[in-house]
Amino acid sequence: MTTSIIPGIHLTNVYHILIDTYGELHNDPDFDxxxxxxxxxxxxxxxxxxxxxxxxxxxxxxxxxxxxxxxxxxxxxxxxxxxxxxxxxxxxxxxxxxxxxxxxxxxxxxxxxxxxxxxxxxxxxxxxxxxxxxxxxxxGPKTAACVMLFNLGRNIMPIDTHVWRTSKRLGLIGPSVNANQAHTVFAKIAPPAWVYMLHVGLIRHGRQICHAQKPKCNQCPLYRECAYTGSVNPQETGIS
Ligand code: SF4
Incomplete structure (x- = not known):
């Protein structure tokens, strides 16, 4: 098990911008x-x-x-x-x-x-x-990850549709990584203590700004990070 992961600069920037935007969110597992x-x-x-x-x-x-x-x-x-x-x-x-x-x-x-x-x-x-x-x-992998994270406080990242979409656009995972593979990628790149905040922050970001259709890139606090990975362009985001 990897317990000491040093995150890259890009992931670090995304993590801190998510906290600045959505607040620092804490897990409260019930151990059931x-x-x-x-x-x-x-x-x-x-x-x-x-x-x-x-x-x-x-x-x-x-x-x-x-x-x-x-x-x-x-x-x-x-x-x-x-x-x-x-x-x-x-x-x-x-x-x-x-x-x-x-x-x-x-x-x-x-x-x-x-x-x-x-x-x-x-x-x-x-x-x-x-x-x-x-x-x-x-x-399946998502249900198992939800139980590990939310009920046991064990830092396995559940990959739902919002986490998967926003992670790909932000370049946190590769463009051809599927949702099941993304669990494993996050286990390698994200410090365990960051997993809950990343998960909840990316879901909020996907629901509020980075929609599947017509993401609000012109209002996005992560625009610079997206531009850095080359995701922001009219063809991919629907910006007109
Ligand atoms: S810039 Fe656009 S595509 Fe990139 S994360 Fe923000 S809303 Fe999503």
Whole structure:
């Protein structure tokens, strides 16, 4: 695991401009990776409001993850209906819970599923924990990175559409690097302590200024950094 990364000048400039623009943002992990994983599955393809409501309904109906695992799937789907794609997400959630149960049974353990996952991840480096989560059914690199960062405070960069687009335009990752590869690139170039701020700052920047269509380059605090990497030109940005 790389723990002492010296960032390049360009990344350093981007990092400080993001802080100046959006404020210095701090992570507040709850150290509940299983709750975070279920919540992240529920958040797929819906708003935070809807997924938050679905999560609360699920834990109100079934106070333990073991009860969610053992409930009839259609009843789990009913409990999370407000989060959308309930029939798919209920199967996915129960698959994850059954897989964790089987992993623990192979080791002869009898902890709660939440404690089991926490303890397994505690044994691993951030990168290995990220890979471990991806072995669970239906868990991809972004979902695994969200759990590592937001629930455990482990500095793996989740790459969503905003982070990926803005990182490419700013030249933080190469033009042909895909979203899955970008996780690995950031692990090499970004100091761990910067990951949360970079992630949240780039999302805000993508939502507010660097839109997919017609980015507001003429209002962009990162314009100089973008010009430095050659991204700012009429063809690529739609500036007229
Ligand atoms: S200059 Fe334009 S393309 Fe570059 S980061 Fe800013 S808004 Fe995005």
């Amino acid at each position: 990776p299983l709750g975070g994983l279920i919540g992240t599955i529920l958040s797929q393809h819906t708003s935070d409001i809807n997924s938050g409501r679905a999560y609360r309904q699920l834990v109100d109906t079934y106070p333990t993850w073991e009860e969610v695992r053992d409930a009839p799937t259609y009843k789990v789907a009913d409990a999370i209906r407000s989060g959308g794609l309930a029939n798919i997400k209920s199967i996915r959630i129960q698959d994850v819970l059954h897989t964790l149960m089987e992993k623990q049974q192979e080791q002869g353990g009898d902890k709660s599923l939440g404690d089991y996952l926490s303890d397994e991840l505690d044994k691993l480096s951030s990168e290995d924990g990220w890979k471990y989560l991806q072995q669970l059914p239906g868990v």
